[in-house]
Amino acid sequence: MIMKLFHPYRILSRSLVLLVAFLFMSFTTDKVNVVAPAKGQTIMIALLLDTSNSMDGLIDQAKSQLWKIVNEVAAAKSEDGKQPHIKIALYEYGNDGLSSNEGFIRQVSSLTEDLDVISEKLFSLSTNGGSEFCGQVIKTSLNQLAWSASNADLKMIFIAGNEPFTMGNVSYELACGAAKQKGVLVNTIYCGDFNEGIALSWKRGAELTGGAFMSIEQNNKTVYVPTPYDEQIAALNDRLNATYVYYGASGEYKKEQQILQDKNAASYGLANIAERSFCKSSHAYKNSSWDLVDAAKDNEKVITETKSDDLPTEMRTMSIEQRKAYIKQKSEERTKIQVEIQFLNKKRQEYIYKSTPQSSNDKMLDASMMKAIREQGSAKNLKWEKGC
Numbered sequence: 001m002i003m004k005l006f007h008p009y010r011i012l013s014r015s016l017v018l019l020v021a022f023l024f025m026s027f028t029t030d031k032v033n034v035v036a037p038a039k040g041q042t043i044m045i046a047l048l049l050d051t052s053n054s055m056d057g058l059i060d061q062a063k064s065q066l067w068k069i070v071n072e073v074a075a076a077k078s079e080d081g082k083q084p085h086i087k088i089a090l091y092e093y094g095n096d097g098l099s100s101n102e103g104f105i106r107q108v109s110s111l112t113e114d115l116d117v118i119s120e121k122l123f124s125l126s127t128n129g130g131s132e133f134c135g136q137v138i139k140t141s142l143n144q145l146a147w148s149a150s151n152a153d154l155k156m157i158f159i160a161g162n163e164p165f166t167m168g169n170v171s172y173e174l175a176c177g178a179a180k181q182k183g184v185l186v187n188t189i190y191c192g193d194f195n196e197g198i199a200l201s202w203k204r205g206a207e208l209t210g211g212a213f214m215s216i217e218q219n220n221k222t223v224y225v226p227t228p229y230d231e232q233i234a235a236l237n238d239r240l241n242a243t244y245v246y247y248g249a250s251g252e253y254k255k256e257q258q259i260l261q262d263k264n265a266a267s268y269g270l271a272n273i274a275e276r277s278f279c280k281s282s283h284a285y286k287n288s289s290w291d292l293v294d295a296a297k298d299n300e301k302v303i304t305e306t307k308s309d310d311l312p313t314e315m316r317t318m319s320i321e322q323r324k325a326y327i328k329q330k331s332e333e334r335t336k337i338q339v340e341i342q343f344l345n346k347k348r349q350e351y352i353y354k355s356t357p358q359s360s361n362d363k364m365l366d367a368s369m370m371k372a373i374r375e376q377g378s379a380k381n382l383k384w385e386k387g388c
Contacts, residue, residue: 040078040082040083040084040085041078041082041084041085041150041152041153041154041380041382042084042085042086042087042148042150042153042154043073043076043084043085043086043087043153043154043156043373043377043382044087044088044089044111044145044147044148044153044154044155044156045073045086045087045088045089045156045157045158045373046088046089046090046091046111046141046145046156046157046158047062047088047089047090047091047158047160048091048092048093048137048138048141048157048158048159048160049062049090049091049092049093049125049160049161050092050093050094050132050160050161050162050163050191051092051093051094051095051125051126051127051128051130052094052095052096052127052128052129052130052131052132052161052163053127053128053129053130054127054162054191055094055127055161055162055191055218056127057191057218057219057220058160058191058216058218058365059122059125059126059127060221060222061216061218061220061222061364061365061366062122062365063122063123063264063268064222064268064272065222065364065365065366066118066119066122067265067272067275067276067278067279068275068366068370069365069366069369069370070086070088070115070279070284071275071278071279071282071284072366072369072370072373072374072384073086073284073373074086074279074282074283074284075384075385076373076377076382076383076384077382077383077384077385078381078382078383079381079383083283084153084154084382085113086113086284087111087112087113088109088111088112088115088118089107089109089110089111089112089141089145090107090108090109090118090121090122091105091106091107091108091137091140091141092105092106092108092125093105093106093130093132093133093134093136093137093161094130094131094132094133094161094163095127095128095129095130096128096129096130097128097130098130102140103133103136103137103140103168103170104130104131104132104133105133105136105137105140107140107141107144108121108122108124108125109121110144110145110146111145111146111147113286114287114289115279115284115285116254116257116258116261116287117257119261119264119265120257120260120261120264123261123264131163131167131168132161132162132163132167132168133167133168133169133170134159134161134163134165134166134167134168134172134175134205135165135166135167135168135170135171135172135173135174135175135176136168136169136170136175137159138157138159138172138175138176138179138186139170139174139175139178141157142175142178142179142182142184147182147183147184151183152380153183153380154373154376154377154380154382155182155183155184155185156184156185156187156211156372156373156376157179157184157185157186157187157211158187158189158369158372159186159187159188159189159205160188160189160190160191160216160218160365161189161190161191162190162191162192162218163200164200164201165188165200165201165202165204165205166200166201172201172205173208176205176208176209177208179208179209180208180209180210184209185209185210185211185212185376186205186206186208186209186211187206187211187212187213187214187369187372187376188202188203188205188206188211188212188213188214189202189214189215189216189365189368189369190202190213190214190215190216191215191216191217191218192215192218193215194215196215197213197215198213202215211372211376212371212372212375212376214362214368214371214372215363216363216364216365216368217363217364218365220363220364222268222364222366224268224269224271224272225271225351225352225355225356226269226270226271227271227274227348227351227352227355228351229274229344229345229347229348229351230270230271230273230274230348231270232344233273233274233277233278233341233344233345233348234266234270234273234274234277236277236337236340236341236344237262237273237276237277237280237341239333239337240277240280240281240334240337240338240341241258241259241262242333243293243330243331243333243334243337244258244287244291244293244330245291245292245293245311245312245315245326245327245330246290246291246292246311246312247290247291247292247295247302247306247310247311248289248290248306248310249310250290251290251291251310252312254287254289254290254291255290258287261276262276274345274348277341277345278341278342278345280338280341281337281338281339281341281342281345282338282342292306292311292327292330293327293330293331293334296327296331297331300324303320303323303324303327304320304323304324
């Protein structure tokens with residue numbers, strides 16, 4: 001009788017156990033099958049510039065063409081239409097002012113998404129005699145930089161100079177072999193005659209990694225095409241700057257650097273500030289480390305958690321809700337201005353296309369780099385719209 005009485009409860013217990021087991025199996029199966037959101041591709045570029053005495057022209061081209069090159073990279077899209085992250089590093093080598101113990105090599109900037117840092121450091125470079133050790137600077141950049149391990153990412157070194165590629169105690173062949181193992185393409189830019197670059201092993205260095213060999217005339221000046229849209233874009237850039245709201249210990253300094261890099265770009269004329277302004281209207285120009293508008297897109301808590309003393313004067317007495325409303329307003333203003341810049345830049349590019357001969361000067365730094373970026377990017381399934 002007792003057995004019969006408890007029998008239904010045993011059945012119920014068994015059912016509960018089975019139900020719990022089923023739920024547990026379902027939960028764990030779901031957990032196993034969850035796929036983490038794709039991070040998206042990254043384009044990593046290390047620019048290794050010879051800063052010996054004869055390279056003033058090369059450095060001038062790099063300064064004057066930085067934003068055009070960045071805009072080319074930023075125009076890339078992956079197969080799913082997403083825009084890759086962009087990180088750039090900068091090295092100088094072959095300068096007598098650098099330490100001989102380090103092979104006359106200096107990391108000017110590690111891989112960074114902060115494009116103002118790259119501009120700031122680039123404009124600080126000066127030339128001064130020296131020995132150019134190509135193998136050693138390639139090896140140094142491979143060891144020091146945080147290169148991605150993902151095969152989907154585009155990882156590139158661009159090394160420019162005019163001395164034999166074989167100079168120094170570090171074998172360029174071993175350095176390029178190490179680059180290939182990391183999936184880093186070494187692109188060599190010889191500043192001088194194409195055939196001379198081949199004779200001095202610059203072409204061989206590129207071939208070892210599947211990179212491109214190019215030669216440029218480093219003393220050629222960048223030619224700008226003035227357009228009716230340059231002044232309008234420059235005026236919009238000033239309005240765009242007003243939407244940046246600094247925060248943190250270094251925020252005010254970074255805000256000042258933004259203005260300074262505008263001035264550096266403008267030193268090459270309105271056409272160049274138009275190139276920089278267009279970059280500032282794109283996804284490539286992101287300043288989450290010091291700008292509240294960008295930072296809030298990643299984590300809105302930064303608006304509430306930032307101490308009053310680390311905010312601009314006009315925000316220090318605001319309530320939390322007032323802060324949020326202020327940042328929202330600035331964000332909306334920025335988006336509107338960016339759209340206007342992009343619209344005018346499209347007209348600007350059409351004007352340039354119609355006003356200039358279509359025989360591109362491939363003997364300049366920007367043209368050489370842009371060609372290599374497109375060709376090597378296509379192997380990573382990156383695409384550029386026609387006309388970009």
